[in-house]
Amino acid sequence: MSMMDKLKQMMKGHESQAGKGVDKAGDAVDERTQGKYSGHVDTAQEKLRGQLGKDQDPGQDRPPQP
Numbered sequence: 001m002s003m004m005d006k007l008k009q010m011m012k013g014h015e016s017q018a019g020k021g022v023d024k025a026g027d028a029v030d031e032r033t034q035g036k037y038s039g040h041v042d043t044a045q046e047k048l049r050g051q052l053g054k055d056q057d058p059g060q061d062r063p064p065q066p
Helices: 003-011 015-032 038-051
Strands: none
Touching: 015 038
C-alpha cells in the first residue's frame, strides 16, 4: 500500500479538515516566500486536494439553499 493510499484511508470522512490543512500550509508557504511562488503553491494545493478527494470549493459541501 502506497503512502498516498494510507493518507486517503486516514482522511476518509475528514475531507473538509484535510482541505483546511492544505490551505493553511499553502498560506504559510506563501507568507514565508513573500508570495514569490504563489502560482506554484496554488497548483500544488489543487492537486493535493484532488488526491485527497477534496477537489471542490468549500462552499459546495452544502446543498443549495431555496
